[in-house]
Amino acid sequence: MTEILSDPIFSELRPRLVRLAYRMLGSVADAEDIVQDAWLRWLAADHTSVREPAAFLRTIVTRLCLNELKSARRRREAYVGSWLPEPIFDPEDADAADDITLPLMMALERLSPLERAAFLLHDVFGMDFDDVSSAIGREAAACRKLASRARAHLVKARPRFAIGREQGLKLATAFFTASRTGDMAALRALLSEDVVVYADGGGKVPTSLRPHVGLAAAMLLHEQLARVFRAQPSRLIHFAVIDGLPGFVTIEGGNVAQTTALHIEQEKVVAIYCTRNPDKLRHVIGTIPH
Template sequence: MTETLSDANFSELRPRLVRLAYRMLGSVADAEDIVQNAWLRWLGTDHTSVREPAAFLRTIVTRLCLNELKSARRRRESYVGSWLPEPIFDPEDGDATDDITLPLMLALERLSPLERAAFLLHDVFGMDFDDVSSTIGREAAACRKLASRARAHVAAARPRFAVGKEQGLKLATAFFTASRTGDMDALRAFLTEDVVVYADGGGKVATSLRPHIGLAAVMLLHEKLARVFSAQPSRLVHYAVIDGLPGFVTIEGGDVVQTTALYIEREKVVAIYCTRNPDKLQHIVGAMPH
């Protein structure tokens, strides 16, 4: 029997479809455009020929994302500085559909589009390989191989010692205080020897074009930043879980919105991800109180 799909039903499906598209593309705006395009295609489809509208929409979203990834990869080859996915806040109710964190998103970037799709659809969104096969147009056996290769690549990016939300935000608070007050001893105590700082300004705002790698380099960076913060303090907007990582949203230099996400293991900061590119923060700026 063919299911029908009302506007209300689609509204229920939409967050999961957007989340899938975002995991594929790393862009909130692109994900929303993809899902809207899928809905328009549904409206123009002979509904009597579709047995499962949800599966149909998931297939359309995945295929549109695969097409988009081809041009997205070309754009990223000429991207200025470090590329980070657009930051999103985790749902307040904690009912996230996956445990993909920002480091895992970066690991996904190193996969082929088909590996990425097979991994997300099977390992993250729980589809069996027969359904994955029909979605991406490859044999089920090939999909298993694609997902297996992807799994091996992303395994190293999964946190070995995951920090709980409450403890993570507590550490983010302490990190913010130490970094903004210039307490270098306290800051150093938070960092691992091989800590890395990534900053994404997209060539639109001032930021480091290359990652700062290692404790010495990161401490030198924060010593310079401490002088900047002393002259023009950061304005804290709020603390948040950003792409699965504890962090905070600030306004720097008077008008630059920035998200900072901290990858923490055993109560030590392994990596710091700062997004400053205004093109990637429009959805956050729009939701900020004025």
């Protein structure tokens, strides 16, 4: 890392490269590995022949991610239970974030690797299709078609009703209080009729293997959890915006146990995303305010 920081060009571009790799792969650890590999290739490159370092490095990261996606998809086919992307905390500076939310990240999983790359590079990271063409090795016209197909698949995953950060965290606070104190009436008032609860334990901690669909199923689950929380309290660390959604981080038994992100539309929670797989929470520990 010290060597990277000593290179002003790579150091400046690194956060954006990590974000691109994370959006491509859904894994913080894999994104960091990809960017480290890109750094080694940058070191070996003839910098005098590189006219646009940003475009050069985006191309390297994109191609490395496309290669990684092949093995990542095989791993996810064998994944135990619901798969969720590793949680990341959005910066408070809106200009430093993008408009990709957790539901959209999950929808990206259903795209082909090339559709995913074309959509992210053009629609999210603002590259023109000539540069996208260079990055993924397809004609510009083909890249337009790839991005268009991706948009068509992602329409339903895009938020229909934007919610402000402050209001979202206010509702997350109400959800945490109701769910941890066992106030089922207050909790019911927060949930939509078609709410879905996803829990990702990766087969390493106890979680439901399938989503809980509908208000009745969600309420039954939280009634059971309320009894667990009375016996083993779930302690709040802090509230945060997690992959574009309001949520919070909790501790159980002295360890970071879960991130919870809430998809909210028209003041109602329509989806709850609980990440409990300890492998996906390792990077969270270093980002927790003390």
